[in-house]
Amino acid sequence: MTFTPAKWPRTLRSQHWYGGTSRDAIYHRGWMKNQGYPSDVFDGRPIIGIMNTWSDLTPCNGHLRELAEKVKAGIWEAGGFPVEVPVFSASENTFRPTAMMFRNLAAMAIEEQLSAQPIDGAVLLVGCDKTTPSLIMAAASTDIPSIVVTGGPMLNGSFRGERVGSGTHLWKFSEAVKAGEMSQEDFLEAEQSMSRSSGTCNTMGTASSMASMAEALGMALSGNAAIPAVDSRRRVMAQISGRRIVQMVKDDLKPSDILTKDAFENAIRTNAAIGGSTNAVIHLLAIAGRVGIDLTLDDWDRCGRDVATIVNLMPSGKYLMEEFFYAGGLPVVLRNLGEAGQLHKDALTVSGDTIWSDVKDVQNHNEDVIRPAQNALTQQGGIVVLKGNLAPKGAVLKPSAASPHLLKHRGRAVVFEDIDDYKAKIEDDDLDIDETCIMVLKNCGPKGYPGMSEVGNMGLPPKVLKKGITDMVRISDARMSGTAYGTVILHTAPEAAAGGPLAVVQNGDMIEVDVDARKLQLDISQAELDARLQNWSPPKDVAKTGYGWLHHAHVEGADTGADLDFLKGCRGAPIPKESH
Structure with missing residues (x-):
């Protein structure tokens, strides 16, 4: 493609760095030329930042440097100037106490990189759980034209024929x-058989769920979510996305044009249909907060309530992401939602067209993997939001991963004050617990853990497991991995460390769960609850300096996305003042 500056409808942002003959322009261009770039690449063509979350300590994203080369090829072909930018990579595998604590730090750092550097458009090269939401949050905050390219899931694992x-x-x-x-x-x-190729989790865990959310929101090209990491078509997707972002800059197609309320409702319904992770709740709430969309837990319950789970993938079902891709991937799910009247068909995507135009002609190649609605895994697969005196601001449960017989249950609370208390007691045969009890874990929310770790799916006590019991009701203010399963009530808000009612649950209290009635009730009087809360004291073990202090002081509750309060809203990408 021959680049013709006159075709660009406006002065690009990067020209405030590289355009003209001033001393400052020469300074900026001159240093870039030490990498061997010819003069004409600074002539007004768009500079595209490839925001790359590759890291040796983020194994899910370990192949992204190779993928970045294909993105670069597409950008050059379309007349852009690609620059690869390494960015904060919050690895699920290595970050302690939890990668979730650093999602907001990553979003803040990447927002500043997008805003402070000569970038006209961005390719968000992501994969591991928190990298996808953190980069979309940053792009939403700057509102620079952006497109998501995920690294894709790893190949199926196999152990002794399973x-x-x-x-x-x-x-x-x-x-x-x-x-x-x-x-x-x-x-x-x-x-040895769990991770046999490059890529993210091969289940419908958080990484695959968030890849699906990016596509359902319209922030990735159709078909992006499910292509395996090592499949050649993943590299093709990277290259055509590189081409597409150049046109998006020309058209000034921004996240705020795509991330509408309709787009978020499409994503919520999609998460129900795929049996997606409960973590998607927190991440979509946070992204919505960055673009000023009024999205609440009530929207999750309203939009997902009547959506059938039709994707037969672990942890809710039988298959893995490889089979999902071969069956047709997310476009087939979106088409089915559209045919059922459960998709806002006019929602815009990064393709420049509507989401319905992108998927209306796709075919389902395996109806056991992506099932017809009449043969769904569950007819009401959306994330359920429970409320009551134990969770005044809400708690969430994933019905497709739960045991039906436990969706209405009353049991005696067995309380663990924090994760260390749980670990100290759970294997003790003297622990007073049986399968009728409800396990309660405190102080594992955004402030409490700190960072809200994935410990909500507490393992059952061995004395119960040995009876052949595989599930019990579990309640906490924590999260759980999207790969996990069970009747697990999560994200209880307000959290215990912020003085929520969960903080004062005692051993022996009776708790009532009624999913159909959306009820989570601690069976004590309001007077007793008020008295307990008045005697409660906040945890004293809080970081005094550094990011830990910043996080604890400013993180909001799970019910609004657990973002830092001062990061909400779109700040745009103004041209920074000169430094010389």
């Missing part, structure tokens, strides 16, 4: 060891 799903079988095998049904040696052998 499909092995990332994360899902980690929890399953771990419980089997505690129950005496699997040896530690077999567990270690199975480890």
Whole structure:
């Protein structure tokens, strides 16, 4: 493609750095030329930042440098100037206490990189759980034309003839060891088959869910979410996305044009249809907050309530992401939603067209993987929002991963004050607990853990597992991995560390759960609850300096997305003042 500056309808942002013959322009261009760029690449063509979350310590994203080369090729072909920018990569595998604590730090850092540098458009190169929402949050805050390219899921795992799903079988095998049904040696052998290629989790965990959310929101090209990491079509997707972002800059197609209320409602319904992660709730709430969209937990319950879960993938179902891609991937799900009247068909996408135009002609190639609605895994698959005196601002549950017989249950609370208390007690045969009890975990929310770790799917006590019981009701202010399963009530708000009612639940209290009635009730009087809360004291072990202090002081509750309060809203990308 021959680049003709006159075709660009406006002066691009990057020209405030590189345009003209001033001393400052020469300064900026001159240093860039030490990498061997010819003069004409600074002639007004768009500069595209490839915001790359590659890191050796983020193994899910370990192949993104190779993928970035294909993005660059597409940008050059379309007449743009690609610049690869390494950005904060919050790895789910290595960050402690939890990668979630650093999602907001990553979003803040990347927002500043987009805003402070000569970038006209951005390719968000993501994969691991928190990298997708953090980069979309940053792009929403700056409102620079942006397109998401995910790294894709790894290939199917297999152990002794059984499909092995990332994360899902980690929890399953771990419980089997505690129950005496699997040896530690077999567990270690199975480890070798859990991650057999580059890519993110091969289940419908948080990474695949957020890749699907990016596509359903319209922030990625149609078909992006499910292509396996090592499939050649993943590299093709990267290259055509590189081409597309150049045209998006020309058209000034920005996140605020795409991330509308209709787009978020499409994503919520999509998450229900795919049996997606509960983590998507927090991330979409946070993204919506960056573009000023009024999205609430009530929207999640309203939009997802009547959507069937039709994707038969672990942890809710049988298959893995490889089969999902071969069956047709997310476009088939979106088409089915559209045909059922559950999709805002006119929502705009990064393609420049509507979401319905992108998917209306796709075909389903395997109806056991992507099922017809009449043969769904569950007819009401949306994330359920429970409220009551135990969760005045809401708590969430994923019905497609829960046990039907526990969706209406009253049980005695067995309380763990924090995750260390849980670990100290759970394997003790003297612990007063049976399968009728409700396990309650406190102080694991955004402030409490800190950062809100994925510990909500507490493993059951061995004394219960040995009876053949595989599920119990569990309640916490924590999150759980999107690869996990069980009747697990999460994100209880307000959290315990902020003085929510969860903080004062005591051993022996009776708790009532009624999913159909959307009820989560602590069976004590209001007077007793008020008295307990008056005697409650906040935790004293709080960071005094550094990011830990900043996070604790400014993080909001799970019910609004757990963003930092001063980061909400779109600040745009003004031209920074000269420094010389």
